[in-house]
Amino acid sequence: MIKRILGTETEFGIAARNAEALDPVSTSLLLINQYPYLPSPRALWDYEHENPLLDARGFEVEGERERPGPEYNRLLNKVLGNGGRLYVDGAHPEYSTPECTNPLDVVMYERAGDRVLRECCEQAGRMKEPSRLVLYRNNTDGKGNSYGYHENYLVDRTVPFEVLMKNLIPFFVTRQILAGSGKVGAENRMPAVPYQISQRADFFETLVDLNTMVKRPIINTRDEPHSDPAKYRRLHVIVGDANMAEISTYLKVGTLAIVLTMIEEKAALPDIELEDPVRSIKDVSGDIDLKSMIRLSDGRKYTAVEIQRLYLEAAHRFAEGSETEKWTRDLLAKWESVLSRLEQDPMQLSRELDWVIKLKMIRSYMEKKNCGWDDPRLAMMDLQYHDLRPDKGLYFAMERDQYVDRLTTDSDIERAEQNPPTDTRAYFRGTCLKKFPKEVYAASWSSILFDVGNTTIKKVPLMEPLRGTQILTRSLLESARTVEEVLGRLSM
């Protein structure tokens, strides 16, 4: 069993409330450049190993690889003290968590990212000519434009991609019942619906592809491992929603991590092939009572909850007989409890899962105001549920008044803003940025480059995500007084 490395990327929706607003790219650049707590503000992003054009099916597509010059590089990229990355991708501010080893850390580091972006907004509001910017942790503008939330899972390279695909398609089509963020209405030419489970389902038009921006696929084939390509692949999952609710994120990431371990270990998984996954992902999203049936190729029919339960039962059987990560037991118990209640009455999850929290909030409002689904205030509530401002964001208002359940504390999140996970290479990256702020020339997921003077740049490769941990590098980093000493002891 390989130790799973997990991490996510969140693109934020951005709105400027000034009349004289800039274009979205300039606004996003302005925003991320306000972040006040960078340990090494001059550090560049090292693009050397980046190639999003490689396809897991074994070919490379044509296209221009990104290689900005140093000044623009610095404007676009901020390497964070927690080992994560703040940057501008397309026309959105984006945050990547550092590499984590468990779903709870992913929850914590995602929320640390919200803090980072919130700081940026607050700083922008204090500028001489203040920019009043609002950020949304959601995935759509409700008018057919979607922006991504991408998950990343390190996977053993020996697992054939077709095996991953076969086992993951029914799982992805149904996972939204745990981790959909909820949406008022439909878009992208889909049939009208008052409310649906997922923000993103309307946008999935094909089964497998390298694309992330048009004709989005349920299975994305980007093959850019950011690690030793002979040992690992990085499964790049674009089919999920960004969540506000901690339990939705925890289940979204944790259930998939377990399924991946089962695939790697050749454990028995449900033998299911959906007749029409692209259609089913939308049908599941539109079925808030969770009663409609999904057709399999062999004619069998299951509900989304039943399909999830098949995966859960397989995971229980696997966990009984195998060595698993220590968080597995807790994850399986939560998965079980949530599925049982979804089966009885989804509204029981109105403290735990985003799509139910939001639905309950909207229904309560409709009842109180005696209004219908066409009331524009409901679309506003949908959007504002994801608003990052503590005073305006409806999720955060509900959290503050204890209407939702949590897994973390505010102090956990505060700590995660500046401190990397200790059990991955993010520890080495984050610690070097803080200890040698002037000497770090550039960093990336798989490298860190030091300027050792006399125009010499030395590169420390970090191709193994499980090295560079606190256990392996703490004494080196604490005892070394200079970068030369670190490099010497790493015999660079």
Next chain:
Amino acid sequence: MSKQEHKSDRKKDSTKKEEESGSSAKGQEKGKKIKEDLDKLMDKIDDVLEENAEEFVKNYVQKGGE
């Protein structure tokens, strides 16, 4: 279930379905408490919700993601 039925499921307006369960006295009491709490929250939402909701939502357009 036929494809046609699938479609109508998706369109079905489920606003009528109410979620508060609990036939026992304790359940009703709990339900009442939740409702009072939610009422308070709803009042708060009105204070927090952006003004000119329709205009605000209309102007929120995002291009160039992922």
